[in-house]
Amino acid sequence: MSSPDTHPPSLYAAREPIFPRRVKGWFRTLKWWIMGLTLGIYYITPWLRWDRGPNLPDQAVLIDLGGRRFFFFMIEIWPHEFYFVAGLLIMAGLGLFLFTSALGRVWCGYACPQTVWTDLFILVERWVEGDRNARLRLHRQSWNWAKARKRALKWTAWLLIAVATGGAWVFYVADAPGLLRDLVTLQAHPAAWLTIAGLTATTFVFGGFMREQICIYACPWPRIQAAMMDEDTITVAYREWRGEPRGNASVTDSGDCIDCMACVNVCPTGIDIRDGQQLACITCALCIDACDDTMAKIGKPRGLIDYLALTDEVLERSGSPQRAIWKHILRPRTILYTALWSAVGVGLVLALFLQSDIGLHVTPLRNPILVTLSDGSIRNTYDLRLLNKHGEPRTFRISLTSDQPLELSLEGHVSQTVTVPGNATTTQRVYVVAPSGSEAAGKDRTDLRLWVEDLGNNDRIHADTIFNGKGD
Amino acid sequence: MSRRPAQKPPEVGTTGHQWDGIEELNNPLPRWWLWTFYACIAFALVYSVLYPAWPMISRATPGLLGYSTRGAVAAEIQAFADANAPIRAQLVAADLSEIADKPKLNEYATNVGASVFRTWCAQCHGSGAAGVQAAGYPNLLDDDWLWGGDIASIHTTITNGIRNTTGSDARYSEMPKFGEILTGDEIAQLVQYVRSISGQSNDAVLAASGAALFADNCVACHGEAGLGNRDLGAPNLTDAIWLYGGDVTALTHTITYARFGVMPNWSPRLSEADIRSVAVYVHGLGGGE
Ligand code: SF4
Numbered sequence A: 001m002s003s004p005d006t007h008p009p010s011l012y013a014a015r016e017p018i019f020p021r022r023v024k025g026w027f028r029t030l031k032w033w034i035m036g037l038t039l040g041i042y043y044i045t046p047w048l049r050w051d052r053g054p055n056l057p058d059q060a061v062l063i064d065l066g067g068r069r070f071f072f073f074m075i076e077i078w079p080h081e082f083y084f085v086a087g088l089l090i091m092a093g094l095g096l097f098l099f100t101s102a103l104g105r106v107w108c109g110y111a112c113p114q115t116v117w118t119d120l121f122i123l124v125e126r127w128v129e130g131d132r133n134a135r136l137r138l139h140r141q142s143w144n145w146a147k148a149r150k151r152a153l154k155w156t157a158w159l160l161i162a163v164a165t166g167g168a169w170v171f172y173v174a175d176a177p178g179l180l181r182d183l184v185t186l187q188a189h190p191a192a193w194l195t196i197a198g199l200t201a202t203t204f205v206f207g208g209f210m211r212e213q214i215c216i217y218a219c220p221w222p223r224i225q226a227a228m229m230d231e232d233t234i235t236v237a238y239r240e241w242r243g244e245p246r247g248n249a250s251v252t253d254s255g256d257c258i259d260c261m262a263c264v265n266v267c268p269t270g271i272d273i274r275d276g277q278q279l280a281c282i283t284c285a286l287c288i289d290a291c292d293d294t295m296a297k298i299g300k301p302r303g304l305i306d307y308l309a310l311t312d313e314v315l316e317r318s319g320s321p322q323r324a325i326w327k328h329i330l331r332p333r334t335i336l337y338t339a340l341w342s343a344v345g346v347g348l349v350l351a352l353f354l355q356s357d358i359g360l361h362v363t364p365l366r367n368p369i370l371v372t373l374s375d376g377s378i379r380n381t382y383d384l385r386l387l388n389k390h391g392e393p394r395t396f397r398i399s400l401t402s403d404q405p406l407e408l409s410l411e412g413h414v415s416q417t418v419t420v421p422g423n424a425t426t427t428q429r430v431y432v433v434a435p436s437g438s439e440a441a442g443k444d445r446t447d448l449r450l451w452v453e454d455l456g457n458n459d460r461i462h463a464d465t466i467f468n469g470k471g472d
Numbered sequence B: 001m002s003r004r005p006a007q008k009p010p011e012v013g014t015t016g017h018q019w020d021g022i023e024e025l026n027n028p029l030p031r032w033w034l035w036t037f038y039a040c041i042a043f044a045l046v047y048s049v050l051y052p053a054w055p056m057i058s059r060a061t062p063g064l065l066g067y068s069t070r071g072a073v074a075a076e077i078q079a080f081a082d083a084n085a086p087i088r089a090q091l092v093a094a095d096l097s098e099i100a101d102k103p104k105l106n107e108y109a110t111n112v113g114a115s116v117f118r119t120w121c122a123q124c125h126g127s128g129a130a131g132v133q134a135a136g137y138p139n140l141l142d143d144d145w146l147w148g149g150d151i152a153s154i155h156t157t158i159t160n161g162i163r164n165t166t167g168s169d170a171r172y173s174e175m176p177k178f179g180e181i182l183t184g185d186e187i188a189q190l191v192q193y194v195r196s197i198s199g200q201s202n203d204a205v206l207a208a209s210g211a212a213l214f215a216d217n218c219v220a221c222h223g224e225a226g227l228g229n230r231d232l233g234a235p236n237l238t239d240a241i242w243l244y245g246g247d248v249t250a251l252t253h254t255i256t257y258a259r260f261g262v263m264p265n266w267s268p269r270l271s272e273a274d275i276r277s278v279a280v281y282v283h284g285l286g287g288g289e
């Protein structure tokens, strides 16, 4: 297929600058709302407060790296409960599969930070330098005072947004008001400055200069997504059978497309959707708004560019109407993804409800399995890890229940109580003794249940384990 | 996933590769990608000058910054040693019997003691400190102690050892080989007597005659009631715990040939802080007094 080249093509190409035109419409409005919501959540969340009682942080969402805790409103997650995070990641993954198989690259077009911040940067660009034509002119004109002033203003505004973005990030991993004070008084930890600097740089460069280059060349998601779409996936497409041959509305045998280039001019990745579905399209739907606008002006029905599935094309070419959206969305694949997603979600919610603010983990010591004492009684040893999720110290009483006369004692304590400091764990060694000649001393295994009871509020939890006798 | 062939032939041409009708476009790489590639090369060159990189005959080039992973580990170990210096000084200065009442100190000593134990003591006493039954390596988990089970006695035992020739203050005692003193019948009677005072099945007639033999030969060390003597490391013969076994064969062998163990003195090999840590650890294994 390769044509005999007279001169070899260059292996590298400079980025074609893109000047997306302003567009109005249903999808653009939706995207403004989503942008406001996601950015609002991102910037405001670290400042929400949540009272957890004394000695615990009052920040609603906090990843406490030093203390190895994750606080999310009423939820507190300790390192051993990392399965919550794993579960959330699995849900995020399944959610993406679900949305991609149903609606294509809807994540890319509406919610991806790269898209949201690029949108914001383009908005600023438009405020400072004007719409597409003004920006094109500015781009082509040689440097003068006015151009320098506009560029400086734009870059300053971008930089401020970038600093705020990088700055907001660090507030998630430290007490926000305290860290802000440290930042203002220049006393913050170097890690905070480095993180802010790194994220400021990436936000500034990715949102201001790289834009669609990230989507096309750097992001792995478009490659993965292609494998998750099928002929029922709803995605942005051009009704070629209606639009072609494109040309002049006054010529009777031409299609509906008047080649006004509105769809191309608004596209943030600079492509022509009329060439067909392509890798660079992030399904932002702005070309739908643009074309609908044109159709309204020339008095044709909307939807020359629209959300369509591949199967719709076959139907529409044969003259039947498009299939109902819900019929595309409800198919075994999406139902399976929804079921898996919900199953993980229900599991996580259940686990949250079963979560106790006391923790007990019993490790029977098996080296050796048992110890014979001088009076002939048999002793087993257990290490109990006690977790206290309250902010204040709590005193726990440790006891056991068994249908055998087993006796319990604590290493280093005369009483059967142990105090665990607030928001901490303690390991307590516990001995269980079966009297000489008793059934448990002779039997191989005896069931026993260890109890931990908070003497303050009588909350208690238990764990089952085994007592090993001589087994003869 | 192309919906239909592009309307206009791509200006970039194709590579000539074709699979099932899908053609591979010959798109150029973005230029910024090329610059990123050059930047990585520049970074690698700078890095290889600053850090150890180029392999030479005996070792790699050291790099201008003088960084080495060995050095980093050594610095980290030193940092830990420095950080622990105060608590180790506190451990050496503390009254042995008071360590248990200081939670921080006790926790530190127990953890250090556990690791020292695994390095130096586990060879004889086992990694779980259960000793070796019937081979004379005492179980340190139970409540029976040859030389005393309070923290001070344990500390003395670890420091000086038992029956060794390397330390001048080693604990010392030796059981005579009664096979050279008593007849076989007498030893058999003695065995039955010892089994009787420890509550095991025995021949009452033999045991009764063994009582007199015991009074004549054994009470000096094991005491009149056979309760042992910790000053001499003489075991309690009335309890359920036997260093070399409590059955007839084992007892006969022990009385005839005499058996005892040897333990090194740890004072020249371990620091005082480490010895105290092991003492705290062993004391906290469940049998400490
Ligand atoms: S082709 Fe349309 S949907 Fe795709 S990126 Fe461009 S404007 Fe957005």
Ligand code: SF4
Binding pocket: A243, A256, A257, A258, A259, A260, A261, A262, A263, A264, A274, A290, A291, A292, A294, A304, A305
């Ligand atoms: S906006 Fe619509 S009418 Fe205009 S060029 Fe694009 S597809 Fe054709």
